[in-house]
Structures are given as structure tokens and as C-alpha cells.
Amino acid sequence: MPEIKVTPLGAGQDVGRSCILVSIGGKNIMLDCGMHMGYNDDRRFPDFSYITQNGRLTDFLDCVIISHFHLDHCGALPYMSEMVGYDGPIYMTHPTKAICPILLEDFRKITVDKKGETNFFTSQMIKDCMKKVIPLNLHQTVQVDDELEIKAYYAGHVLGAAMVHIKVGSESVVYTGDYNMTPDRHLGAAWIDKCRPDILISESTYATTIRDSKRCRERDFLKKVHESIERGGKVLIPVFALGRAQELCILLETFWERMNLKAPIYFSTGLTEKANHYYKLFITWTNQKIRKTFVQRNMFEFKHIKAFDRSYADNPGPMVVFATPGMLHAGQSLQIFKKWAGNEKNMVIMPGYCVQGTIGHKILNGQRKLEMEGRATLDVKLQVEYMSFSAHADAKGIMQLIRMAEPRNMLLVHGEAVKMEFLKGKIEQEFSIDCYMPANGETTTVTTNPSVPVDISLNLLKREMALGGPLPDPKKPRTMHGTLIMKENSLKLVSSEQALKELGLNEHQLRFTCHVQLQDPHSDADTLHRIYTHLKSVLKGYTIQHLPDGTVIVESIVIKVSSSAEDSNTKVLLLSWSYQDEDLGSFLSSLLKKGLPSGIC
């Protein structure tokens, strides 16, 4: 039985360092190659030794597919391709290909230049790695090789995020990456067609959450920012440069305009300026509304939002600052946070998920005293607000996607085990499909039952379809008979006659003849007629002919009558049939041996 195997090297019952191995139809595919934000040691990257203990990555993997540019999905890519060593194809969408190297470089700078780590990938390695990338377009069917094909669908999560459909023969897997089933202010909703994959591998970040309407959250967010500004506080919004940042900028920009607010809004790092450019150039990846109006008014050209300079942090008066990174684990957002944490007028709004181990995670859990590097502790006095703006599907969204794609099996990754457990139960109950949630390094095996594609001769197909009447009737399925010829790699279904011809074989006719003695005091002709009448009454639905040359033919079985030489009342019937009519011939001979009923004239 063919099998599909799925092994998470990362993101198995966990969020971070997404990396999932799929073996399907003899092909091995790596889905995402991310890093874990919560660790600084080996656990930061997926455990590639799972593969390399048996040989080189390039020999094992047929391709690598990156779903989107977030570092927990692509952060380990240069490490894998350049340091562990992989030379095969890497697929990602155009926006991901554009943005991914910038985030990697940023990540590298923080790690190497600021934290002074060695043995890390270099700028050149990022460049070399990106040379191996083949861009993917939405809905384009990419033939990785003769058998393996992949197709990307819109995932909505961030600019360029894609879900991917992987197909080998009639087996298939869909990997969602991160996705969002509700459109937001700058991106559309994820969509996939009813592709009925054998396995749907879905993220499950918000497995147990059903979020209220986006509008409420937006109103809430604006209210909090506004209140803080009114009382002269400073608002820090840690974000990743691309994604939520743009959505919240659009939100604040329109709010500022409507309310005619004067407090400055800043965006930290030059990256964001660049980021907005990406949004302008990849506007076809944003939502319908932005795409429609971009010629008149490009939503990514902000009037109220200015570039941030480090010195502004100490300026008096209210301000709003967007700073990277989003989990307060390093960089500018952490610096500003340290500066502002002591003042209860200030506020930090965490608009997204924070991985365990990060400062973001700690303060969200109510920790008020933070141990910083050295022995210093930081008292957190500012207001801490959490607002789920990260664009992941919630439980409702995940169920919606299952309904869209109609998978035969479900596999959850990129979530916390407890929450997954809950969702797994719900899925199994609602869709009656198996749901798996392997831990890292644990392999899930799903047996598939693919249909076998065969070429049927059109003659045979037409003949069989004709038997069923003019219209196909689902209640009256037609039985068809043919011969399957298996030659090299081809499978052909043809009629038996054609099979003989194609294989250059002669037909061997097998015939049977038997004599049946019958007591019937009539003339030969009358006896024959009596047989004819008898058979007519017994065999309903058969073609029975009485021919003038003194034979009765039932289908293709020939019956003749002659009188016995000794006794003219004893008739000898001669039955002759071919092997193809064996059942009927055998039936007739035993039927006639019993004699003719007396009532026949």
C-alpha cells in the first residue's frame, strides 16, 4: 500500500522553527526551514541530522518549499543550504523571495554583530542561498520533476504567504504555512479549491481561540492608543517590519486623519520604508480594496507616519512608535521598551503572538520584574496590552479551510500540544477524519489508496457506455468487461478482441458438443418446435430463434434434432456451444435432459 509520511523536524506540537518533512510517492519534500525565537542554542534550528545521519540533504530532498518570509519559517534556510549543504531547488513566492533575504540579514546582524556569535551564516551565504530559489506564482502548476508537481494558493497571513499543494500521481498533501481566513486591512483571505488532499497539514496557533470580530479589536486598539496619547503617554508597538506593521499603520493613519490628531507616529528602522515599497510593488498580493484604488491613492504612502530616530525616544510628550522586532527579544523595540518601562503613563501593545522565552511572552504573562543581561532587573510599570492582530486562522478558520479542501486526513503543526489536542477532537468529531499531531522527530504514516490511472480504448468505452442507454444513470451502473494489458509502464484497457490483436495472439476456440436423448413421439420438426416453445417460456430475455434450416439458436447455442435410427420416438438432440457461452450451454443441456413438459403443443 502506498504511504505518505510526515515528520516535523520543528513546529511539531510547538510554535517556532517550522520544518516538516513529507515523503510522498517516493519524493521527499521539506516544508519550511525556520528558526526558533525562544532559543539561542542548537535548538534554534531544526535538527537536520535526522536526515544527514544517512547522507547528504541534496540526495535526500527533492525540493524545499518556504511558505512565507517570517523567520520561524525561513530563518534556518541559509544554515541548511550553505552550512549543512543543500543544492536542490528551493521554492517560494516572489514577495517572499524579495523580503526573506532582508529579514535574514537583519537576523544575522542582530545575532552576529550585536550578540557576537560566531559560527553563524554570513551575508554571502544568504546571497548564495537565495540563488537557489525558484520563484512561484499563485496557481501556477510547477513541475519539480516528471512526477512531482506543486501549486501555490493565497494564504493571506503576510505579503506573499502561500499554501502549497504537493502532488505525486494521484496522491497529494496540502501544507498551509500560516494563513488567515478573514481579510484584514491590507491582505485578503486564504483560499483553496476542493483539491481533496490525502493530508492537510495545517498550522494551529489559535487552535482553541474563536476571535471576536476584527472591527471590535480595531476599535479597542484605537481606543487604547488614543487614551494613552490623551494623557501624554508614549505608546510602543513592537512589530515585525512587514505584515502587522502595515495593517496597523493603515489603521492609525486613517484614525489620525479622521480625528485630526497631532501626536507623532514613528516607524523604527529604515527597513520599514523599504517594507512599504515592497507593498507598493507587490500590490497584487494585497486585498481587493487596496488593489482597486492604488492608482488614485496608494495606501502604503503614509502622511502621518514618519521615520524614527533613536534620539526621539527621549523627546517629551506623547508619541506612538512602531519598533522591531515584535516579540521584544532584541533590537530597537527592546531598547525603547527598557527606556519606557518605568513610566506607568506609557503603554506597550503587543499585537501578536510571542514565543516562550521572549520578553514579550514574559510580560504578557504578567511578569513585572524582568532579569536583564548582567544582573540588572527591570521594573515593568507601563501598561501592557495584548491584542491579537496576528493573522492566523482561529479554530473557526481552520474548520472552514477543512471544509474548503476536504482532506482525507488532517495533521496539525505550529501550535501548542494542549490546544492541538482540543482541536483534534473537534475535527475528528465534526469531519470524521483522522487527525494527527506528531511531535518533533515523530513520524506520522498515512496509507493512501490511490486509484490506478489506465488508458481505456475509446471503442470499448463507447461500446460499454452505449449498453447503459443514452444517459448515464447513477442507479444503473454498467458492467464492463475488458482486458488490461500491462506493458512496461503503460496500462491499457481494451476489449478482449483488441487485446488478442495487439498482442499478436491467435484466438483459440473451445467448443462443446453434446447429445441429449429425448422421448418425444413427434416428427423431428415438431419436436424442434416444441423445444423452441419450451425454451421461449423458460428463458425470458434471451434471443431465441427458430431457423428454417431446422435449428434453434439460443444466443449462439445451436440445437438440432434427429430421430434415433432404432426408435423414431427417441430423438437425439445435438447441442453445440462455445466456451464463451458455457453457462448457458451447460444449463440448456441439463434442462433438456429432463425432457419436455407435456403441456407443450
Place this chain on the structure above:
Amino acid sequence: MHTKKRKHNPLVSRLSCFTVSLYSYTHLHTPVVLTVHSLLAVLSVGSSYITLQCPQVQVHHYHVGLWIGHHLCPQLPAPAFGAQELKECAGRVFVDAQPEFCLPERELLDLSTIDVILISNYHCMMALPYITEHTGFTGTVYATEPTLQIGRLLMEELVNFMERVPKAQSATSWKNKEIRRMLPGPLKDAVDVWMWKRCYSMQEVNSALSKVQLVGYSQKVELFGAVQVSPLSSGYSLGSSNWIIQSHHEKVSYVSGSSLLTTHPQPMDQSSLKNSDVLILTGLTQMPTANPDGMLGEFCSNLAMTIRAGGNVLVPCYSSGVIYDLLECLYQFIESANLGTTPFYFISPIANSSLEFSQIFAEWLCHNKQTKVYLPEPPFPHAELIQTNKLKHYPSIHGDFSSEFRQPCVVFTGHPSLRFGDVVHFMELWGKSSLNTIIFTEPDFSYLDALAPYQPLAMKCVYCPIDTRLNFHQVSKLLKEVQPLHVVCPEQYTQPPLTQSHRSDLMLELQPPPMPYRRCSVLNLPFRRRYERIYILPELANSLVPSEIKPGVSVATVSALLHSKDNKHTLQSVPKPPPMPPSKKRKRVIEEPPVALAPKPMLSGAVALEAFLATLQKHGITEVKVEETADGHILHLQAEDTLIQLEEDGTHIVCDSEPLRTTLRDLVLRFLQKL
């Protein structure tokens, strides 16, 4: 998508063949009425099944029809007769009226039976509203996103141009046969004049375009389960496509408007065209003798010369397409030619949109431009020209333009036919001075015809048609590589141009010769459909017992239920008949005639005498008398009084005892292969 079922007249049912009908407008080189090459193909793919149930004949037909590409041809209003309609200018007669457009052929078939329209590029969809809005068409139109967006802009521009110069009356009296007979040249010869239509409205455009379904390159789109269509990059313009139409066993490629030159679009996808049974080839360059690069050079030098002499340059052009390349070329040329201070104007109601849209289709651009987007920088340098105020764009000559306009300058504006749009004003403004130059770059219109109503003109005329589409040399090379079994092309491509009958290099020479088509001709494509894809469900597949007939060849007999749905066929195991209910009259059961479940397989092979005798012996049949005959042997089983006739291609068992007969049958079958 749902399956469409239509009953067709059995006489016209096209069983087991692809039928392609192609109509094409002939190229009219006429002074007043310009008809641009335009092609429209209707492809019907029949996977149809005939049911014969004597005496009545029924045809059950799954039908998919495709329209491929329309090219709208502005019929320049030939200024005309009767006091108002006809006007004379420099010895030529023109019709003075609202411009009308010649549409694709609509009479030959019922457009409401068309299921799908495939669009090749934005120039080839200008007639779409005429078809989707007024013919009962209810199908789907497939196009790429740039094709849709830029196509929409071009239609919008056309509608805008028309609305600016409303003329209440349309000229009809000149169309009258009696009058037309007396008119000179082109008016006399114009075809289908009564079918010409006035321009559509924006409402019709929007409604037409709402029927468009977006597709990406290499996306496989299933049509009714019968065929798969897929657009491929054709390298000609943003989002331009060639189309593959294929089933599991047949493949048709439609190659239209393709380019191998490195301009801004994604390069042409050639390899996916391989293994085509039929390749329909059209949209070759209209300027086979003009080298686009040379033309571009001439364009620049003429432009610079005129400006240096203090004159203005007028470039009548479409608002999308080659203009992007012209601007890019000028971007590099401006400084070196010392034109840094010369204003460049692009005037069109869609100028801004066209320039903006060109920057957002990174996926559809050539590699170089894609790399720029990754930086992130706008892929086209006209962004910088605009930023530095070297290039300015205006929706029309009114408003801001009239106050900011400085001379000498370069103006890009439409329509390239010179019959409507802002270009008309510039012709009037600059036509009188020999300092000015008009440079024609679009190949769709003869410049002499375009200029005719403005004669006499003092301004200089330069003709630099830039047509990047395939020329005959490139096509031959392409076909050599792609190797389609058959090529179908317009008749014009199979002979040298009329005016250059000695140029055998300006025609398509192929072995086997291409199948030519002309307007309204119906071609039967040379297909022999022999196989169709069917799926054997796993349960059935597992139950099959293959036996090896020859080394490497195995056969298995299949008896299965056939399911056909949406043109997809599957085979499934025959369910076991429910066990007979314990019958009250068990005796009757024997008398029930056998239900023909599975017919017996056919047999093949021969029964070897010696081996067979040995087998008989093993089964206790020892008294066998063998008699040789012409074709084999007759075995007389003396104790059983049974005859077995063994021949090369047949075995005949004459036996009166049923148990013995079945034993012998099974023994014989051991020697034979079942099919």
C-alpha cells in the same frame, strides 16, 4: 464547473475528433478602410458517445467550445457620400461619421453554444463586449491578470475617446450596395459593412470583464472534466499567453502573438509547446522585414534630430505595450543625446493608470525587471522619469496640460490610427510645420492611410514600426525545436506577400506542409482519438490477477462497474450479489436460467498433444486413441465414448456426460491463456 449536456444532430456530431474552425479576416491594404489582421478560432473538443438503439439514433454529446482571441479592428470611418457622409480630401473619398468597428465573424455559429473564450493578450480582447453582451454567450472567459487589467484600460480609453467626439448620426447610406458600387477603391471593397458596430459603453465593458476568470501561467484549468487548458508566457506583452488545450492523449497548442526578443515581459515558454499534435500558429509579425532594434535606433535618432532643430515630435501609440520599451530606451538616451531639458508628455485618459499598472506586475516581467523589484525598486525606469519631471502624463490636452505645455517637446498619445483621441489635435497643431515630425511606431496601421485625411502635410513623417512578434525565421526555428505533428496557420503565411512575391523567406515552409485556413473555413484537425483516461479504484485494482503472456507483458481480465460523471470515468468492483434468500422451492433454483454476470474470457494459445495426453492420464483417462488429421489430432477417449478434436486454433469436445465434460473443459483450459 458543471457538465454541459447538449443534444446534437447526429449528422453533425463530431465523433472522436477535435474540430477546429478558424475564421480570419484577410489583410486589407486599403487607403481608407484599414482592417487589421484578426483571428478568431473556435475549437470544439468532442468527447462524445454515440448510442445506437435501433431504430432510433441518439447522440449524447459533451461539448466544449473555445473561442480564442479577438482582435478588434477600428474601421476608420471612411468619409462618404450623400452630401454629409462622404468627403473628399487630396483625391480620396472618406466617410465622415462616428467610427465603427469590424467584429469577429458571428454568423457561422451560435455564440451561445460557446463555453469558453481564451484570451491571448490585451490587444486581442477588444471585441469581447460585443460577444459577451449581445450574443447569448454564457460561458467563461479566461485571461491573465495583466491582460485583464490593461485590456480594461485600453477599452476604457477607447470608450473615452469616442465619448469625446459624439456624432449623433452614423453613416449608413454609403453602405448601400448601389452607392458603394460607385465609390472608389477601399470603400467599394470593404467587407461586411453592415455588420460594423459603434463602440460599446463602459457599462458593457464592465459587464464583459466581469465574466473573466483570472489564470496564472502554467495553471491547469479543467474544463468540464474533458480537457485541460493552460496559458503559457508568450513573451509579447505583459501577461500575454499562448494556450495549451489538452486531454490525456491529445494536445493542441495555440500560439498567437509571441516574441523571442528580450523586452519587458517574461520570456516565451517554448518547451511546454513540445509534443503537440496540432499547433495553431498566428499573430506573427506584420513587419517581417523591419528589425525592431533597428527601428528603435531610428526612432531615437529622428526624435533627437527634430528636437535639436527646434521641432516637436508626435508619437501616435497605444497606451500600453511598446511605449514602456520606448520610454526605457529614451531613459538611457536622453542624457547622451542632450535632451535632458526636453519635456516628454504622455497624454491619454489612462496614461497614469497604464504607467502605474506596469510597475506592479513583477511576476509577469523578465528576469532583470524582477530583480529590480527585489531591491525594492520600480521595475520600469519611467518611474524615475516621472519623479524627475522629465516625463509628465495628463489625461487629456485640456486642464493642466494646456497651462504646463512647453515646446519643443515629445508627445506620446493615441489613437495610432489618427482617427480619434488627442493625437488629432496635435496633427492639426503641428501638421503645418516642416520642423515637426510624426514617428509611427505601431505596426497595426499603414501610416499612409492614417495620414491621408490630413493631407497636404508639411510635417515630416517617419515610419519605424516596432513589431516584436515572431518573424518567419524565428518561427521556423521554433517549430524545429517544438516539433508539432501538424501546423495550422492562416493562408497568408503559406505564400510570400503579394507585393514581394520573390521573397520565399517571407513564408512558412514546413514538412509536412501546414494546413492553411482562411476566413470562415472549417478545418478538421487530424486526430485519431483512440484512448481515454479511466481510473481503476483501489479495491478493484487489488483484485485483478495479472498473468504474464510474454516477457514483460501481462494481462488481466477486468469485469467492473463503469461510472461516468463529469466526463470522468472510474471502474469499480462488481458488488457480490446478495446471497440468495433461502428459497421455498429450492428445486426451482436450478431451473433459473443463468444470469450472465461476467462473460467468459477469450482464449488464446494451443493445447500441446503430449502434455495433454499426460494430463489425461493423470486423471485416470488412459484409453486414448489418437488419430492425426490435416489440422491436428482427434482424440478418442474410448472408455468414455468421447471425442476431443485438438487443433492449432481450436478445441472441440464432444461429450455427452456433463461431469466428464466439465473435467475435460478444465483440463483444456489449463493449457490456454485467458484474455
